[in-house]
């Protein structure tokens with residue numbers, strides 16, 4: 001779909017003359033564009049996103065959560081740094097002071113200041129970088145540890161509810177609408193064998209064994225911006241799914257993505273392993289920042305959280321593959337299956353190394 005991006009950008013509080021707009025294809029859910037405006041003090045860049053309302057049914061609530069979280073983080077960071085512009089996302093409001101612009105097709109748009117001269121990684125280079133990443137996620141949680149989670153909206157209810165995700169898998173299997181089931185029997189069997197174990201995070205949250213806190217829910221490693229030379233982790237981005245939850249969802253996604261030696265959609269499964277040295281450095285960095293608020297039970301479940309979140313992604317990708325790729329954006333027909341297979345392989349490698357990881 002073609003959008004009149006110039007007109008859309010024109011609805012936000014942006015100074016200067018629009019000189020260019022490019023598409024950014026990194027996320028799996030929203031449509032993202034980066035614009036450049038010429039101003040008397042130089043080029044200013046912005047990120048514009050059309051929020052996927054099939055995934056986020058209430059974009060307004062998503063933005064209210066993001067506003068609350070970024071305002072809170074900024075309050076903390078201002079006491080620590082002179083310039084916080086590269087350390088927290090900044091929402092640009094519309095001309096009529098709203099968080100979103102609704103276009104004539106019913107599309108919801110938001111704008112952020114673009115954080116420039118930074119880099120992201122899909123896989124980790126070394127233990128130093130793993131430690132930095134762990135510290136960044138620990139810091140993010142620490143900064144939010146005194147924000148009352150109940151003030152945030154549950155924008156995607158049951159997002160990390162494993163049993164609910166399995167019921168979606170069951171449904172896709174029962175319908176087998178694309179005739180793909182026969183080719184994924186092995187993956188389905190493996191995941192069904194692991195069904196009960198995967199419930200632990202959700203169950204512990206429901207029965208109060210671990211506290212409800214503000215969680216990010218999508219802490220994959222390429223959602224952390226690093227300085228260009230990779231020496232500093234600056235900012236945790238993609239705040240769409242900030243909601244009340246357990247911080248174990250975030251430790252889990254961090255472990256899933258940062259200990260994997262291959263990308264999420266690698267097709268050569270021999271490249272997929274869980275690197276124990278990276279795992280160790282990642283958790284050391286994380287615990288160094290999170291120690292002050294972690295409860296003993298949370299601490300105990302961190303390693304398990306990595307396996308659980310890897311599992312939930314294996315289930316979700318496989319469900320979408322069987323159901324005909326309705327949720328995640330794909331670039332080729334087997335994309336969701338490739339993604340699910342890497343997650344399964346990563347779980348299997350974690351199991352082989354379990355004692356060492358713990």
Ligand code: GN1
Pocket residue numbers: 026027028029030055217218220238240241264313
């Ligand atoms: C989706 O859009 P993106 O890539 O930030 C998904 C996450 C998954 C991730 C897997 C709202 O996030 O839950 O972990 O893909 N977000 C949503 O790469 O479903």
Ligand code: MG
Pocket residue numbers: 027029218238240241
């Ligand atoms: Mg996301």
